[in-house]
Amino acid sequence: TQLLEQSPQFLSIQEGENLTVYCNSSSVFSSLQWYRQEPGEGPVLLVTVVTGGEVKKLKRLTFQFGDARKDSSLHITAAQTGDTGLYLCAGNSGTYKYIFGTGTRLKVLA
Amino acid sequence: GAGVSQSPSNKVTEKGKDVELRCDPISGHTALYWYRQRLGQGLEFLIYFQGNSAPDKSGLPSDRFSAERTGESVSTLTIQRTQQEDSAVYLCASSLMGPTYSYNEQFFGPGTRLTVL
Numbered sequence: 121t122q123l124l125e126q127s128p129q130f131l132s133i134q135e136g137e138n139l140t141v142y143c144n145s146s147s148v149f150s151s152l153q154w155y156r157q158e159p160g161e162g163p164v165l166l167v168t169v170v171t172g173g174e175v176k177k178l179k180r181l182t183f184q185f186g187d188a189r190k191d192s193s194l195h196i197t198a199a200q201t202g203d204t205g206l207y208l209c210a211g212n213s214g215t216y217k218y219i220f221g222t223g224t225r226l227k228v229l230a
Numbered sequence: 231g232a233g234v235s236q237s238p239s240n241k242v243t244e245k246g247k248d249v250e251l252r253c254d255p256i257s258g259h260t261a262l263y264w265y266r267q268r269l270g271q272g273l274e275f276l277i278y279f280q281g282n283s284a285p286d287k288s289g290l291p292s293d294r295f296s297a298e299r300t301g302e303s304v305s306t307l308t309i310q311r312t313q314q315e316d317s318a319v320y321l322c323a324s325s326l327m328g329p330t331y332s333y334n335e336q337f338f339g340p341g342t343r344l345t346v347l
Binding site for chain 1: 234261263265270271272273274275278280285286321323327333334335336337338339340341
């Protein structure tokens with residue numbers, strides 16, 4: 121069974137701080153996606169990474185796919201209150217099925 | 231609207247009753263997914279439709295759960311004889327399935343929050 125573990129589970133920081141969240145598995149994935157979910161809404165895709173070692177930047181967010189394609193990280197620089205939400209990673213092994221991680225709940229305080 | 235819609239947004243039911251949850255995907259999206267999200271947790275895969283066919287029903291928790299899709303459009307998830315452990319948010323997502331699954335983006339609806347008393 122493929123599992124994706126995310127850490128930390130909860131994170132509360134002050135506006136302006138930097139943070140990193142992790143997504144780890146013992147399985148290899150063809151691609152990995154990161155989503156952000158706000159209360160009362162469905163998840164929204166932030167990025168897809170497909171190449172081992174790949175780094176993608178989206179404004180203040182930096183996503184990295186591990187060399188072995190088993191893990192990924194999301195780094196946020198100078199967090200803002202608008203970054204608050206549940207961050208989910210989702211792995212795909214080349215089929216229709218996506219395995220979602222356990223989630224990291226981020227709260228950024230003003 | 232252009233996005234995925236789900237109805238009802240909230241459903242409170244009594245244990246033992248049947249419920250039907252509806253998903254209207256983005257027009258033209260051939261793939262449709264149902265997920266369950268328990269409070270504070272990630273998404274649990276339930277079922278996948280390609281067109282009107284469901285090649286993978288392995289995620290359905292029990293035979294009380296069933297789903298169908300018609301016209302390559304609307305999908306309904308039915309839960310019979312609801313139990314308290316069925317309480318969760320049920321999310322639907324649709325996708326324009328391309329030749330490479332890895333790049334597919336799932337567009338999610340806002341979910342239906344089901345509470346079984």
